[in-house]
Amino acid sequence: MTTFKDNSNSSSSGTSRSTRSSSPKMSLAEIVEAVAGGDLSVRVTAYDGSAAGPEDAEFGLDLVTPRGTTYLVTAPGDLGLARAYISGDLNLRGSHPGDPYDSLKALSANVSFARPSAMTMATITRSLGLEAFKPIAPPAQEAQPRWRRIAEGLRHSRTRDAEAIHHHYDVSNTFYEWVLGPSMTYTCACYPERDASLETAQDNKYRLVFEKLQLKPGDRLLDIGCGWGGMVRYAARQGVYAIGATLSAEQAAWAQKAIVDEGLSEFAEVRFSDYRDVTESGFDAVSSIGLTEHIGVANYPSYFGFMRDKVKPGGLFLNHCITRPDNKGKHKAGAFIDRYVFPDGELTGSGTIISAVQDVGGLEVVHEENLREHYAMTLRDWNRNLVENWDAAVEEVGESTARLWGLYLAGCRVGFERNIIQLHQVLGVKLTDDGSNGLPLRPWWNA
Known part of the structure; x- marks a missing residue:
């Protein structure tokens, strides 16, 4: 049973949960525990001197300001925790802000991110007073909620998609250089060995895509959602004529x-x-590496139809994107991801993606694979880069944005490791009029 300690109100070493349940008020540490899911195995401390959880816990949550309390209680769950952490009002003890992976992993087994019961919320309100529940401005990095983005157009309209991309990708090219490394590649790498470097793994990913697409000198490639042009430049070095398109002005300039x-x-x-x-068409191949997450599931038919129309008969296309481990759940991202990372982002299972390709007509899926573990390793290395360049990163974008990125990358790593999210590559071909694909009988690339 978890014990609690309130240095400001009790001289005893701890108070049992049964005692707490009969008490009309809760300490701040108890409130943090309640909004984080309850019964945490980590240490929770608060600025009122209260504490909860094992005293010898390696990891913990430290609430340091009243503003953090307001963030937590006005948005119980992952959004409130993120607001408090990004603003510096809540700290994750036991890890660097550029890589809070160890703390998040310890928390992930306990934190439910479920809204507390009405009775618990009533007790919290009585304990804090109504003043703590008055809405305050969220951190500047937060996007507007979905219902307010209508001013930017309907979801996945061109205007709104452009704004969503701008929100995430036009942070600072210099900052991205610190985090992503020399390749400036912001998609899952493919590690040839577990001890391979990030740069080796990113180059290997481009090599894998290039070989899957059967590209050769003189061919034409279209890379949609091309980011900083990593695939375009890789193909060009092999003598392929490549065009990339991105909605980020800073990416395009870089x-x-x-x-x-x-x-x-x-x-x-x-x-x-x-x-x-x-406007061009007749490409030998089309690649999409990390764009589908921004498309919207309802737009899959037109999206894959675009690929079909741009590639010549017998040409190949490859779709590389984050997916859910099943095809049953919701598509929309959670509050934290939607407000701070990928506004309007949507994820679905690889089966839904494959079905969408098949339903377009004229396309055939010939191969798919899951690179889930590779993405966890990629995120690990991005966090490592952020820690190594922490001072420069903070100077470039400010501590709040740097904390946001550390939280986001580490949290996603936990998600990939726990199979909450996956990464799938789906390879397909545009059939000729007689239904043939002209491909070898077995995979032709070096896996």
């Missing part, structure tokens, strides 16, 4: 400069453009 600096202008181009505005 990518075009990298193309020029590498002497690849003859082969490569990255456009600041909605992928739907690409």
Whole structure:
């Protein structure tokens, strides 16, 4: 049984849960525990001197300001915890803010992120007073709730998609360089060995996609949602003519400069453009690496129809995206991800994606694989980069944004490790008029 300690109100070493239940009020530490799910195996402390949980716990939650209390009680669950943590009003004890993985992993077995019961909320209100429940502005990094984004257009309209991409990707190219490393690749790597470096794994990912698409010198590739142009530049180095499209102006500017600096202008181009505005067609292959999460499940038919229309008969396409482990649940992201990371983002299972491809007509899925463990390792290395460059990152974007990224990356790592989310590559081909695909009978790439 968890014990609680309130240094400001009791000289005893602890108070049992049964005693607490009969008490008209709760200490701040008890309130933190309640809004985080209750019965935590980590240590909780608060600025009123109260504490809860094992005294010898390696990891814990430290509530340091009244503002943090308001964040926690006005948005119980992951959103309130994120607000308090990002603003510096709540600390995760036992880990670096650039990589709070160990703390989150310890918490993940206990924190339910479920709203406390009405009775518990009534006790919390009585304990804190109504003043603590007066709404306050969230951290500046938070996007508006879904219902208020209508001013930016309907969900997944061109205007609203552009704003969502701007929110996440136009943070700072310099900051991304600190986190992502020299490859500037913000998608799951593919590790040839468990001890491979991040750069080796990212290069190997591009190699894998290139080989799956059967690209060769002189071919034409369209990479939609191309980010900083990693796939475009990889293909161009192999003599492939590649066009990339991104809705991030900062990504496009960085990518075009990298193309020029590498002497690849003859082969490569990255456009600041909605992928739907690409007018060329007849490509030998189309790749989409990390874009589907932003598309919206309802738009899958037009999305995969676009790929079909852009690739020539017998040409290949590859879709690489984060997925859910099943096809039954909701598509919308949780409050934290939706407000702070990917506004309007949607995830579904790989089966839904494959079905959408098959239902378009004229396309055939020939292979799919799950790189879930690889993404956990990728996130581990991004967190490591953030820790190593913490001071520079904070100077570039501010401590709140840096804390947000540390929390987000580490939290996603826990999600991939626990099979809450996955990463699937789906490879397909545009059939010829007679239904043939012209492909080898067995996989032709080096796995």
